[in-house]
Amino acid sequence: MNAQSSESVAVNAALDVVRAVEPRIADAIARELTAQRESLKLIASENYASPATLLAMGNWLSDKYAEGTVGRRFYAGCQQVDTVESIAAEHARELFGASHAYVQPHSGIDANLVAFWAVLAQRVEAPFLREKSVRQVNDLTESDWAQLRHDFGDQRMLGMALDAGGHLTHGFRPNISGKMFHQRSYGTNPTTGLLDYDALRETAREFRPMIIVGGYSAYPRKVNFATLREIADEVGATLMVDMAHFAGLVAGKVFTGDFDPVPHAHIVTTTTHKTLRGPRGGMVLCQPELADQVDRGCPMVLGGPLPHVMAAKAVALAEARTASFRDYAQRVVDNAAALAEGLQRRGVRLVTGGTENHLVLIDASQLGGAATGLTGRQAEAALLDAGIVTNRNAIPQDPNGAWYTSGVRIGTPALTTRGLGVAEMDTIAELIATVLSSTRPAADSKAKYTLDESVAAKVSGQASDLLSGFPLYPEIALH
Ligand code: PLP
Numbered sequence: 001m002n003a004q005s006s007e008s009v010a011v012n013a014a015l016d017v018v019r020a021v022e023p024r025i026a027d028a029i030a031r032e033l034t035a036q037r038e039s040l041k042l043i044a045s046e047n048y049a050s051p052a053t054l055l056a057m058g059n060w061l062s063d064k065y066a067e068g069t070v071g072r073r074f075y076a077g078c079q080q081v082d083t084v085e086s087i088a089a090e091h092a093r094e095l096f097g098a099s100h101a102y103v104q105p106h107s108g109i110d111a112n113l114v115a116f117w118a119v120l121a122q123r124v125e126a127p128f129l130r131e132k133s134v135r136q137v138n139d140l141t142e143s144d145w146a147q148l149r150h151d152f153g154d155q156r157m158l159g160m161a162l163d164a165g166g167h168l169t170h171g172f173r174p175n176i177s178g179k180m181f182h183q184r185s186y187g188t189n190p191t192t193g194l195l196d197y198d199a200l201r202e203t204a205r206e207f208r209p210m211i212i213v214g215g216y217s218a219y220p221r222k223v224n225f226a227t228l229r230e231i232a233d234e235v236g237a238t239l240m241v242d243m244a245h246f247a248g249l250v251a252g253k254v255f256t257g258d259f260d261p262v263p264h265a266h267i268v269t270t271t272t273h274k275t276l277r278g279p280r281g282g283m284v285l286c287q288p289e290l291a292d293q294v295d296r297g298c299p300m301v302l303g304g305p306l307p308h309v310m311a312a313k314a315v316a317l318a319e320a321r322t323a324s325f326r327d328y329a330q331r332v333v334d335n336a337a338a339l340a341e342g343l344q345r346r347g348v349r350l351v352t353g354g355t356e357n358h359l360v361l362i363d364a365s366q367l368g369g370a371a372t373g374l375t376g377r378q379a380e381a382a383l384l385d386a387g388i389v390t391n392r393n394a395i396p397q398d399p400n401g402a403w404y405t406s407g408v409r410i411g412t413p414a415l416t417t418r419g420l421g422v423a424e425m426d427t428i429a430e431l432i433a434t435v436l437s438s439t440r441p442a443a444d445s446k447a448k449y450t451l452d453e454s455v456a457a458k459v460s461g462q463a464s465d466l467l468s469g470f471p472l473y474p475e476i477a478l479h
Contacts, residue, residue, distance in 0.1 A: 004477065005475045005476070005477075007051040007055075007473075007475040007476050008475065008476050008477045008478075010051075010055055011051075011055075011476050011478065012478060012479050014058060015029060015030060015478070030478055033472075033473065033476070033478065036048070036472060037467070037471070037472045037473075038387075038464065038467070039387065039389045040387055040388050040389060040415070040428070040431075040463040040466070040467060041389050041414040041415065042388060042389060042390045042410040042411060042412075042414075042415065042428070043389055043390065043391055043409075043410075043411065043414065044218075044245070044274075044358060044359040044391075044409050044410060044411025044412075044413070045217070045244075045245065045271075045274045045411070046273075046274070046413070046414050047248075047273065047274060047275065047276075047277045047413045047414050047417055048277070048414055048417045048418070048472060048473070049273070049277055049278060049279055049312070049316060050277070050315070050316070050319060051473065051475060051476065052315050052319070053277075053278055053279055053312045053315045053316045053319070054279075054312070056279075056308070056311045056312040056314075056315045057279055057308045057309055057311065057312040058308070059308055059311075060308075061080065061081065061084060061307040061308040061310075061311055062306070062307065062308040064077070064078065064080075064081050064307050065304050066078045066081040066085075066304065066305050066307055067298055067299055067304050067305070068298070069085075069102075069295045070082045070085050070086050070089070080307075081305070081307040081310075084307055084310050084311045084314060085103060085104070085305070085307070085310050087314045088101075088103040088310045088311070088313045088314035088317060089101040089102070089103050091314055091317035091318050091320075091321060092283060092285065092313075092317055093285075094321065095251050095317055095320055095321050096250065096251065096262045096268075096285055097262055097263065098262050098268070098285035098286070099286075099287060099288050099291070100285065100286050100287070100288060100290075100291040100294065101283060101284070101285050102114065102283065102284040102285075102286075102294045102295060102297060103281075103283050103310050103313050103314075104297055104298055104302060104305040104306075104310065105269075105281065105282030105283060105284060105297065105302060106281060106282060106302065106303070106306060106309070107271065107280065107281060107282045108169070108242070108244040108269065108270065108271035108282045109169050109175075109282075110282050110297075110301065110302055111242075111244075111269040111270065111271070111282030111283060111284050112169045112170075112177065112242060112269050112282075113169075113176065113177075113301045113302075114269075114282075114284050114294060114297035114300070114301055114302065115240050115267050115269045115284055115286075115294070116177060116180065116181075116211070116240075117293075117296075117297075117300055117301055118267065118284075118286070118290050118293035118294045118296070118297075119210070119211055119238050119240065119266075119267065119290070119293075120152055120155065121293040121296070122238075122289070122290055122293050123155075123210060123238065124148070124151050124152055124155065125137070125148065125152075128144075128147075128148050128151065132144055152180070153180060154182070155180075155181055155182070155210045155211070156181060156182045156183075156184070156207060156208065156209040156210050156211075157170070157171040157177070157181035157182070157183050157184075157209055157210065157211045157212075157213060158171075158183070158184050158185070158186060158200075158203060158204055158207055158209035158211070158212045158213065158237070159171045159172075159183060159185060159186075159212075159213040160185065160186060160187070160195075160213070160214070160215070160216055160219070161185035161186065161187040161188075161396075162185075162394060162402065163187070163394040163395065163396050163397065163398050163402075164185075164186075164187040164188045164195075164216075164219065164396055165188075165216040165217060165218040165219030165220075165361075166185065166213075166216055166217070166219075167215070167216065167217045167242060167244070169242070170183075170213045170215075170242065171183030171184075171185075171213070181211070184203060184207045184209065186199060186200040186203055186204075187199070187396065188219075188352075188396050190396065190397065192352065192353075193351045193352035193353070193396060194221060194352055195219070195221065195223060197224070197227050197231075200228075200231060201231045201234070204231050204232075204234070204235045204237065205234070205235060208235055208236070208237075209235070209237050210237060210238065211237060211238050211239075211240055212228060212231065212232045212235075212237045212238070212239050212240070213240050213241070213242060214228045214239065214240070214241040214242070214261065214265070215241050215242030215243055215244065215245070215261070215269075216242075216245060217244070217245055217393075218359065218361055218393045218394075218407075218409050219352075219361075220336075220340075220350070220351065220352055220354070220355040220356065220357060220359050220360055220361050221352055221355070221356045221357065222255060222259045222356045222357065223259065223261075224258045224259065225239075225241060225258060225259065225260065225261040225264040225265060226257075226258035226264050227258070228241070228264065228265075229264040229265065232266075238266045238267065239264065239265045239266050239267075240265060240266065240267045240268070240269065241261035241264075241265040241267075241268045241269070242268075242269045242270070243261050243268055243269070243270045244269065244270050244271040244274060244282075245274055245275065245357075245358070245359070246275055246357055246358065247270040247271070247272070247274065247275055247276040248274065248275025248276040248277060248320070248325075248328075248329055248332065248358075248413065249275055249329050249332065249333065249357060249358060250262065251275075251276060251320040251321075251325065251329065252320070252325055252326045252327075252328060252329020252330065252332075253326055253329070254329045254330055254332075254333050255357075262285060266286065266287050266289075266290060267284065267285070267286040267287070267290055267294070268284070268285040268286070269282065269283070269284050269285075270282065270283050270284075270285075271283075272313050272316060272317075274413065275329070275332060275358055275413045276316065276320060277316060277319070277320070277325075277328075277413070277417065278312060278313050278315075278316025278317065278320075279309050279312035279313060279316060280309070281306070281309050281310075281312075281313055283313070284297070328416060328417070331416050331421065332358045332412050332413050332416045333356070333357060333358060333412075334421075334422060335412040335415065335416050335420065335421065335422060335425050336355045336357065336358050336359060336360055336411065336412045337354070337355060337356075338422035338425035338426060338429075339355075339360055339410070339412060339425040339428060339429055340354045340355045340360045341354075341429075342425055342426040342428070342429025342430065343360065343362065343429045343432060343433060345429070346429060346430065346433035347367050347368030347369065347433065347437075348362055348363075348367060348429075348432070348433055348436065349362070349363040349366040349367070350362060350363065351363055351395050351396065351407065358411045358412055358413050359409060359410065359411040359412075360409075360410050360411070361393060361395060361407050361408075361409050362379070362407060362408040362409075362410065362432075362436075363395055363406060363407055364376050364378070364379035364406060364407060364408050364436060365406045367433075367436055367437055368437075372436065372439075372441070373440075373441040374406075374436070374439060374441050374449070375392075375400045375404040375405060375406060375441070375446045375447070376392030376393060376394075376395075376400065376404065376405030376406050376407045376408050377392050377400075377403070377404045377405060377446060377447050378439065378441050378446070378447065378448070378449040379392065379408045379435075379436060379439065380392040380408055381447070381449065382435050382436075382438075382439040382449055382451045382456075383408070383432065383435050383436075385435075385451055385456040385460075386431065386434075386435045386451070386455070386456045386459035386460050386463070387456075387459065387460035387463040387464065388428075388431060388432060388435065388459070388463060390408050390409065390410050391408070391409055392404075392405045392407065392408055392409070393405055393407045393408065393409035394406070394407060395407035400446060404446040404447070410432075412425070415428075415470075418467070418470040418471075418472055419470045420466075420470050424466055424470075427462070427466055428463075428466070431459050431462055431463060434455065434459055435451065435455070435456075435459055438451055438452055438455040439451045
């Protein structure tokens, strides 16, 4: 009998313990592994965390309340949480060359909220308190407090337009950021699809935002953060960069110099679970002058820290400091370039005509220079029928809006973790092009379509064959 790996022993033992209490949950966890193993995952924002990262989360650190920051907690008995949080922050600072790291945010949205309120505290609250000669908000009169609350809600933010690839949290109305700030968007050049820095500068000069937000969810190119900082300085704005999507490419030294946001931005936010390949979570990096305000994240806008997740962040950040992670980050980008090239060779139209990062944005409305009539939603569903997991996404000036969309966003972080390389990307490009060329939109619906079952079955079989050569979590065998 083969000896089981320590990962297998640990996972099986944990599942047995869970199964004894609620077998349906143990089964769901086990089935999720099978589902992930079987799916050709091209979702640009997802990845596979290492067993060490995953296992660091399932423990009693979760039982501890630890409001506050390292060495300054509102609860007793936080020595181990202090250790965990300090190590995670140290890895983050070293990895990104940041002067301060705050590793408590529970997600990317939370990290952005921490950052917004840190900037508001620095630029609105602190000067107001000085002007009123009081130390803290509790010392303000009722009318001064009303004035300050009004001032908080009267600030301006400039963020990337949603259909250019920006994120809801960058000042859009459905998100709290849009309710907090007067927002204006910058976008991309309608012909090239590339970020229009001149137009951005013009808008910034005219709008005079307090915060300029850089970063994106669906822009397939590098962004020049040195230029963004120059524009921010010119108009007296704070530059905040949300690197949620590409943090792994910064960590892996694929994005350096002008394309690394950390030396240029006043404040940087990120998720830890996308290209960075850690646990679900968020993080804020900032320049020294914002550090105290950032550290007030909990209880300002965050619930109590999740010490078990901070432990997993520390493990993942330690992994991201290795040469093998740098190699991974480069392969993510090489794979995206190969996928983009393979798609274009087969007549698929890509927004901006290619990629320089981990993602590719397909315009599903065209193929081989002709209109397909497909929405992103139809394309996404047809690809899923054929075993290819993607997500629909708006493209610039999208006639189908944010729900149906005309685009499909794909990315390589997850498949690269599995070990797929440029040769496999060409096969995947072929599978995607086959599905797109075989799918017909329904005349009366932006959601319905027809895709011949035999095509779906054939592509799905080819996708499984491809994946079988690259087992996911090969060290884990469930019993
Ligand atoms: N910021 C950007 C740019 C994102 O793409 C996302 C997630 O898609 C977020 C923030 C939100 O991250 P989370 O889902 O962890 O809150």
